[in-house]
Amino acid sequence: MSTQQFTNQNNASAGNSSAVRVGVLGFGGLGQAAARVLAPKHEMLWVAAADQKGYACNPEGLNPDACIKVYQSQGSLGYLEPAGRLSSNSIADLIENASVEGYFLALPNLPNTFMASVARQFIQSGWRGVLVDAMKRTSAVEQMLELQDELQEAGITYMTGCGATPGLLTAAAALAAQSYAEIHRVKITFGVGIANWEAYRATIREDIAHMPGYNVERAMAMTDAQVQALLDETGGLLTLENMEHADDIMLELAGICSRDQVTVGGVVDTRNPKKPLSTNVQITGRTFEGKISTHTFTLGDETSMAANVCGPAFGYLKAGVMLHRRGIYGLFTAAEVMPQFVR
Amino acid sequence: MSTQQFTNQNNASAGNSSAVRVGVLGFGGLGQAAARVLAPKHEMLWVAAADQKGYACNPEGLNPDACIKVYQSQGSLGYLEPAGRLSSNSIADLIENASVEGYFLALPNLPNTFMASVARQFIQSGWRGVLVDAMKRTSAVEQMLELQDELQEAGITYMTGCGATPGLLTAAAALAAQSYAEIHRVKITFGVGIANWEAYRATIREDIAHMPGYNVERAMAMTDAQVQALLDETGGLLTLENMEHADDIMLELAGICSRDQVTVGGVVDTRNPKKPLSTNVQITGRTFEGKISTHTFTLGDETSMAANVCGPAFGYLKAGVMLHRRGIYGLFTAAEVMPQFVR
Numbered sequence: 303m304s305t306q307q308f309t310n311q312n313n314a315s316a317g318n319s320s321a322v323r324v325g326v327l328g329f330g331g332l333g334q335a336a337a338r339v340l341a342p343k344h345e346m347l348w349v350a351a352a353d354q355k356g357y358a359c360n361p362e363g364l365n366p367d368a369c370i371k372v373y374q375s376q377g378s379l380g381y382l383e384p385a386g387r388l389s390s391n392s393i394a395d396l397i398e399n400a401s402v403e404g405y406f407l408a409l410p411n412l413p414n415t416f417m418a419s420v421a422r423q424f425i426q427s428g429w430r431g432v433l434v435d436a437m438k439r440t441s442a443v444e445q446m447l448e449l450q451d452e453l454q455e456a457g458i459t460y461m462t463g464c465g466a467t468p469g470l471l472t473a474a475a476a477l478a479a480q481s482y483a484e485i486h487r488v489k490i491t492f493g494v495g496i497a498n499w500e501a502y503r504a505t506i507r508e509d510i511a512h513m514p515g516y517n518v519e520r521a522m523a524m525t526d527a528q529v530q531a532l533l534d535e536t537g538g539l540l541t542l543e544n545m546e547h548a549d550d551i552m553l554e555l556a557g558i559c560s561r562d563q564v565t566v567g568g569v570v571d572t573r574n575p576k577k578p579l580s581t582n583v584q585i586t587g588r589t590f591e592g593k594i595s596t597h598t599f600t601l602g603d604e605t606s607m608a609a610n611v612c613g614p615a616f617g618y619l620k621a622g623v624m625l626h627r628r629g630i631y632g633l634f635t636a637a638e639v640m641p642q643f644v645r
Numbered sequence: 646m647s648t649q650q651f652t653n654q655n656n657a658s659a660g661n662s663s664a665v666r667v668g669v670l671g672f673g674g675l676g677q678a679a680a681r682v683l684a685p686k687h688e689m690l691w692v693a694a695a696d697q698k699g700y701a702c703n704p705e706g707l708n709p710d711a712c713i714k715v716y717q718s719q720g721s722l723g724y725l726e727p728a729g730r731l732s733s734n735s736i737a738d739l740i741e742n743a744s745v746e747g748y749f750l751a752l753p754n755l756p757n758t759f760m761a762s763v764a765r766q767f768i769q770s771g772w773r774g775v776l777v778d779a780m781k782r783t784s785a786v787e788q789m790l791e792l793q794d795e796l797q798e799a800g801i802t803y804m805t806g807c808g809a810t811p812g813l814l815t816a817a818a819a820l821a822a823q824s825y826a827e828i829h830r831v832k833i834t835f836g837v838g839i840a841n842w843e844a845y846r847a848t849i850r851e852d853i854a855h856m857p858g859y860n861v862e863r864a865m866a867m868t869d870a871q872v873q874a875l876l877d878e879t880g881g882l883l884t885l886e887n888m889e890h891a892d893d894i895m896l897e898l899a900g901i902c903s904r905d906q907v908t909v910g911g912v913v914d915t916r917n918p919k920k921p922l923s924t925n926v927q928i929t930g931r932t933f934e935g936k937i938s939t940h941t942f943t944l945g946d947e948t949s950m951a952a953n954v955c956g957p958a959f960g961y962l963k964a965g966v967m968l969h970r971r972g973i974y975g976l977f978t979a980a981e982v983m984p985q986f987v988r
Contacts (some may be wrong), residue, residue: 339933342826426865473820473983474942480813480984481948481956483685558986589952590682595945599817602929602938605824609932615821628973640816640983641823643901 322623324616325350325359325402327393327420329373331502332436333408337366337606339616345645346616350400352392356380359400384454391421397427403626404432404619406612410504411438412511412522419446421453421460436465436611438508440561443468443548446633451597454632459625464618464636466601466610467492467566468549471583474599475549475564475616476556476637481597483589485559489584490549493577494607499533500526505607509570512545538573556637577603580596583611617641651927665966667959668693668702668745670736670763672716674845675779676751678951679707688988689959693743699723701884702743718816730846736763739964746969747775747962749955753847754781755865757831757855764803765798773800775965779808779954781851783904786811786891789976798974804963804977807961809944809953810835810909812890812979814926815955818892818907818982819899824940825930828902832927835911836920842876843869848950852913855888881916899980920946923950925955960984 324346326336333351340348350359351369355378358364364385372382380388389395405424407417417437426434437443446462453460463469467490475488499506508530511521524532533540545568550561569578582600589595610641620642622634667689668680676694683691693702694712698721701707707728715725723731732738750763760780767776782784789805796803806812810833818831842849849872854864867875874885888911893904912921923944932938944953963985965977 337935339826342933395771470820470823474817476983476986477816477820478942479814479986480960481953482956485681556986557988570940589948590678590685590955591949591952592946593949593952595947597943597945597948599821599941599942601824602940604936604938605940606931606934606936609934609936610824612933617823630971638983638985640819640981642981643819643822643899645900 308406321345321347322620323347323349323401323403324619325396325400325405326408327352327405328408328410329353329369329379330408330504332505332608334366334370334407334612336406336612336615337364339609339612343367343616344643345620350396350402351379352396353379355392356386356388357392357396358382358386361401365388373571393423396429397424397429398521402431404434404623406615406619407433407435407573411442411508412504412518414439414464414518415445416443417442421449424458425449425452425456432459432461432619432626433620434461434464434615434622436469436615437463438468438547440548440551442547442549443635450633457631458556459622459623459631460633461618461639462633462635463548463552464615464641466607466614468547468552470610471581471599471635472549472552472635472637473641475553475583475585476558478597478599479558479587480587481589482585483590485563485585485587486594487584487586488549488553488559488564489586490547490566491579492562492581493579494568494570494581495575495577496570496572497573499529505604506570506572509540509542511541513540518568533572538571539578540570540572542570543567551639552635556634560638612620614641616644620644663919664688664690665963666690666692666744666746666960667750668739668743668748670695670739670748671751671753672712672722673697673751673753673847675848675951675954677709677712677713677716679749679751679955679958680707680712682952682955683875684709686959686987688963691744693739695721696722698735699729699731700735700739701725701729702739703728704744710765724885734917736766737770740767740772745774747777747966749958749962750776750778754785754851755847755861757782757785757861758788760785761792764789764792766793768792768799775802775804775962775969777804777807777958777965779812780806781811781890781956783889783891783894784884786894786978793976800974802965802974802977804965804979804982806891806895807952807958807979807984809957810888811895813953813957814924815892815895815978815980816984817925818896818928819901819930821932821940821942822891822901824932826933828906828930829929829937830927830929831892831896831907832929833890833907833909834922835924836922836971837911837913837915837924838918838920839915839950840918842872842915849883849915852883852885855885856883876915881914882921883913883914883915886910895980901980957984959987963987
């Protein structure tokens with residue numbers, strides 16, 4: 303392996319024939335954004351997707367516009383002509399029928415056991431390749447940790463917590479930590495602005511579950527009307543503090559600090575695409591000379607949640623493919639591996 | 646490989662007996678800072694160092710205070726009792742006599758061919774392990790690129806450009822790029838404050854070489870009195886624009902942008918430890934939705950150049966050791982690999 307070989311490998315896969323064949327599981331707001339992110343890439347080809355009711359796969363590549371149109375008008379990719387199939391077991395059927403090297407799991411975070419159950423499906427199917435999730439909750443990542451031996455034995459390279467936060471901001475914290483002899487605090491504060499919450503129904507319920515007086519069960523049970531009523535009360539803003547976010551366990555696993563030194567909070571504006579504040583992570587520590595200081599990584603306000611989640615997810619997928627092709631399997635977090643830029 | 650195994654490996658090397666045995670080549674300001682950075686680490690043990698006139702090695706570990714005292718009072722580590730040896734061929738002698746898994750090359754960047762010539766010495770010696778440099782210039786990294794096949798064949802994992810810039814800030818740019826479909830510009834602006842330039846004689850000449858009207862030869866030929874006279878003219882400030890910095894080629898090699906989209910500049914205050922401005926990198930790009938935006942990574946003002954160079958250098962050394970132990974050799978840049986936190 304060398305920088306030259308990295309480059310050659312990239313060049314070699316620039317044509318579609320050698321592009322990494324990618325699938326997307328889940329086709330809500332995040333899955334649809336993932337399809338649009340993938341569309342212009344030369345190094346990856348989007349060939350497979352599944353939702354709750356069906357799936358679609360085409361070795362020549364799927365068309366995002368056609369897929370999104372079918373999903374929005376008919377409720378499932380299974381209605382896509384001719385590549386779609388309706389199925390009550392869509393993930394298992396897709397795994398069996400599609401030739402895919404890496405999947406992005408753009409699935410709802412809830413219930414909290416869901417992602418691990420999907421990982422088990424992959425393990426049991428005998429499929430080998432790369433899986434990437436953008437999971438949020440610490441407890442969900444803990445469940446993935448229990449699967450690490452099984453993932454390794456199955457020949458699966460699983461990249462967990464590889465969205466925006468955890469993901470991009472966790473990696474920035476891991477990087478920033480390098481300047482310090484010890485880390486005192488990692489503080490993640492996010493601002494999210496979305497013009498229309500109904501495009502992100504699952505994500506919004508996940509956010510509500512973090513609010514005082516709510517939990518996962520209560521948030522999941524809310525009807526759209528109840529969500530709307532809550533948002534009417536708060537002027538469309540969701541203010542979240544001390545959220546259970548897996549950035550904490552990921553930085554602990556990387557040996558950077560203990561999980562109680564990591565805090566995550568933020569403000570979601572569900573009525574305005576402009577962010578209520580600039581998403582940032584602050585890393586405070588002590589240098590070897592005894593100085594206390596803080597590095598800050600701030601995301602540009604014009605970057606959407608979709609861009610900051612899907613971009614890193616595919617960057618980690620590419621890094622995962624490089625590991626997988628070298629026979630390196632098991633579980634990795636966004637804090638351990640450098641994502642690779644996908645052209 | 647798995648997160649669990651990462652953790653176990655870390656735990657296993659927590660005692661000195663299994664710590665990574667580290668050497669430092671060069672014992673000016675940067676090498677001395679490296680010794681102080683290493684001192685409290687459990688996962689690494691500083692056992693070897695060389696300067697122009699001699700070397701010192703001790704498998705039980707070297708004492709930074711004793712080494713710095715001898716070097717400053719007598720001009721070489723070779724005078725250290727009992728671990729020091731004077732030598733006109735100090736690097737080759739150290740390679741032969743010390744048992745070291747990874748070296749940090751805290752050597753002057755000038756002449757521009759120096760680092761590659763040291764790498765060749767390692768290749769020719771038959772030594773196998775990890776080398777890390779904090780080189781600055783694009784042309785110096787280009788020379789390392791020519792050695793990649795030889796490094797790989799020699800069983801050496803060489804991490805280049807792994808200081809602050811290039812290094813920490815290049816990696817931050819590579820990470821930030823993940824949010825974007827294409828990158829328009831990477832702009833690195835650094836502020837450095839040092840109380841006493843005479844502690845960083847080589848580094849200051851390297852900076853002067855970037856100034857209008859100067860070049861490497863002219864800067865290297867300057868006497869201390871001439872440097873002092875220049876600094877008297879500028880009030881102790883060195884203002885640098887469009888510097889030849891290897892961040893450009895490293896981001897190009899990582900496929901993130903072309904080198905002409907990367908600019909590096911800054912201000913060095915040689916009379917004040919306070920930074921004249923906050924060191925930062927701005928990454929501007931276009932998201933998949935067509936939005937133009939800029940992510941920013943800013944270093945805390947209280948962090949010194951030494952902390953921001955040596956911390957990342959050893960973080961990349963740890964990452965390099967993990968690659969080397971898996972049989973992954975060759976040349977890597979700071980933009981390709983996530984540095985690992987050293988405890």
